[in-house]
Amino acid sequence: MRKVPAFFLALAGLVPSVLSADGGKVTKLADDVYFMETQTEPEFLGCNTGWVIFDDYVLVLDAGFPLSAKIVVEEVRKTTKKPVRYVFDTHYHGDHSFGNGVYVDLGATGVAHTLCIRDQRLKNPAAYKANQESNNDLERRWVAGAPWKDATIGFDSSMEFSDGKHRVVLLHYGQAHTAGDAMAYLPNEKILFTGDACVNGAFNYMGDGDSENWIKVLESLQELDVETVAPGHGPLAGKQLLQTQKNWFVQLREQVGKGVADGKSLDQIKESIDIPWYEKWTSKKATDQIPNITQVYNELTGRVPPAVLIRDLAITAGPSPTKDTPGWTAPKKVVIGNHSPGQIAALRAVAPDVELVVARTPAEAAKLAVDADGVIGFCTADIVKTGKKLRWIQVLSAGVENYVTIPELVKSDVVLTNTQKVYAPEIGDHALAMLLAFTRGLRWQIPHQTSESTWGLPRGFNQSQFIELQGKTILVVGLGGIGTEVARRANAFGVRVIATDPKVTDRPKYVHHLGRPEELKSLLGKADAVINCSPLTAETEKMFNADAFAAMKPNAFYIAVSRGKLTDTDALVYALKNKQIAGAGLDVTDPEPLPPGHDLWKMPNVIITPHVASRSEPRDERMWLMYRENLRRFAAGEPLLGVVDKRKGY
Numbered sequence: 001m002r003k004v005p006a007f008f009l010a011l012a013g014l015v016p017s018v019l020s021a022d023g024g025k026v027t028k029l030a031d032d033v034y035f036m037e038t039q040t041e042p043e044f045l046g047c048n049t050g051w052v053i054f055d056d057y058v059l060v061l062d063a064g065f066p067l068s069a070k071i072v073v074e075e076v077r078k079t080t081k082k083p084v085r086y087v088f089d090t091h092y093h094g095d096h097s098f099g100n101g102v103y104v105d106l107g108a109t110g111v112a113h114t115l116c117i118r119d120q121r122l123k124n125p126a127a128y129k130a131n132q133e134s135n136n137d138l139e140r141r142w143v144a145g146a147p148w149k150d151a152t153i154g155f156d157s158s159m160e161f162s163d164g165k166h167r168v169v170l171l172h173y174g175q176a177h178t179a180g181d182a183m184a185y186l187p188n189e190k191i192l193f194t195g196d197a198c199v200n201g202a203f204n205y206m207g208d209g210d211s212e213n214w215i216k217v218l219e220s221l222q223e224l225d226v227e228t229v230a231p232g233h234g235p236l237a238g239k240q241l242l243q244t245q246k247n248w249f250v251q252l253r254e255q256v257g258k259g260v261a262d263g264k265s266l267d268q269i270k271e272s273i274d275i276p277w278y279e280k281w282t283s284k285k286a287t288d289q290i291p292n293i294t295q296v297y298n299e300l301t302g303r304v305p306p307a308v309l310i311r312d313l314a315i316t317a318g319p320s321p322t323k324d325t326p327g328w329t330a331p332k333k334v335v336i337g338n339h340s341p342g343q344i345a346a347l348r349a350v351a352p353d354v355e356l357v358v359a360r361t362p363a364e365a366a367k368l369a370v371d372a373d374g375v376i377g378f379c380t381a382d383i384v385k386t387g388k389k390l391r392w393i394q395v396l397s398a399g400v401e402n403y404v405t406i407p408e409l410v411k412s413d414v415v416l417t418n419t420q421k422v423y424a425p426e427i428g429d430h431a432l433a434m435l436l437a438f439t440r441g442l443r444w445q446i447p448h449q450t451s452e453s454t455w456g457l458p459r460g461f462n463q464s465q466f467i468e469l470q471g472k473t474i475l476v477v478g479l480g481g482i483g484t485e486v487a488r489r490a491n492a493f494g495v496r497v498i499a500t501d502p503k504v505t506d507r508p509k510y511v512h513h514l515g516r517p518e519e520l521k522s523l524l525g526k527a528d529a530v531i532n533c534s535p536l537t538a539e540t541e542k543m544f545n546a547d548a549f550a551a552m553k554p555n556a557f558y559i560a561v562s563r564g565k566l567t568d569t570d571a572l573v574y575a576l577k578n579k580q581i582a583g584a585g586l587d588v589t590d591p592e593p594l595p596p597g598h599d600l601w602k603m604p605n606v607i608i609t610p611h612v613a614s615r616s617e618p619r620d621e622r623m624w625l626m627y628r629e630n631l632r633r634f635a636a637g638e639p640l641l642g643v644v645d646k647r648k649g650y
């Protein structure tokens, strides 16, 4: 929960503002394990809280507001003299984490998921101040008498507190109520403190959530052996509450989704929601849950940024002009490619004030660009020349070598966006598939299977050709979208991943060493496989030449999945023939297509696929989401996703 429902605020003025221990109802759940259900009516005093008494300290589960934290501290004192050492924030919202300061004053330390801490640092100082200076008496009382403190111990997937008697496992299953949600699970006592990932009553705030993933998180929680659910708000419950909470999101998504598909407006959808059991659960009508319905509608119609682009692929926004840029005006016309009527309707919905005109060819796009503000799907010199008002071009590829060589475009102020990272997951799969086809001998066994139909290995196949990846070193050249996905996958195979990149300086945790391009030569000699994921620029053309292959180990494989021109083909053929390297997996070649009769076709230690690594069905969905999201951003004057540095060429 984040915002307090207006209902509570309306009542707040009528009720005397007396703070007492009545603000909470304490239940002993098990030996040394307590739960306090915090009052929500008539005054909303914050979130539910728990505490676990370990051998030599107390762990508090959810900080609450300072107001409720002080009540909790009094209640803890009634159960133990041991010091409170840690306070766990289930997420960054004020009613769950503003109370940190109360605990820090007692010598305790805040613990939270790293994304919770990120959001706390980003958003909470201002939110705290707003509460302190609020005109509303209750909002001021929530935070009175304590400073804002963020959590300072972070974890990524899980963290455990244990003294041999009690165990508390903090778990993160991805974005549910917020990006940094975490839960506290007590396996011995079968108790789950859920934070706002699961609430008991009409407390769901969905504005920081992702309802699709939220359902998956609840399903993961259902896998746990749980008897008692201590929700973020509302009374204690059994495990069934997880299903109830899930049903709300599942049915809401189904019904809103059907309304969208039927072409209904949001107002029509609001009235059509029919989930009668919701009222029994929460004593509120489903049709009254306007923010929830609106949020799901916004998610399903692209009015909130698609989580798969922002959260999963970490595509960043800008730099590009926004509505805050001096001289910015709202765009009026954007040229788009040919789409189905349904898709065009969906694009109109996210940019209602922009005229969308359809071009079928680049020449048509150039004509229409005369008075257009943006063009999606086409990029030629003519378009830039005729488009005097043009501010934005979205291309549908990740590589932009054909565009950043258009002088008119590079010189202009037109922002160029590409589909960087949208293709990365499946290309990452493809690179690893090629490598595994060599290391597990599939390159030779599959032809043998079809030609011989006999049990056994191909003639000449050597036991030493069975290689395991565990413990090997893989060099990823270029740690952009594709390189990142390759590195992440390789890491999961127990590989030591090293990488080079000219731009990325923040070493991801699945990369052991991140070097600059100047280091490439020395790193090549360390790698058992080299996966080339670089973009094609003047600097990278033919970067894999005779010198590079000579620097590689003779048992190493070379995999190319981004652009063919990065590889000097003659040098590669020479290296393969002379056993300077063990094999090559090529989804891209130079020339491309590779002509019939080329030496590479006949080599037993080469795998060639015809530039198909970027193909997959979810890829098309991601492309569409990127296209729609950038149109929404362009129309709204928000920074665009996937902005290309036109001078660097990627």
Ligand SMILES: [Zn+2]
Binding pocket: 001, 002, 091, 093, 096, 177, 196, 205
């Ligand atoms: Zn919340």
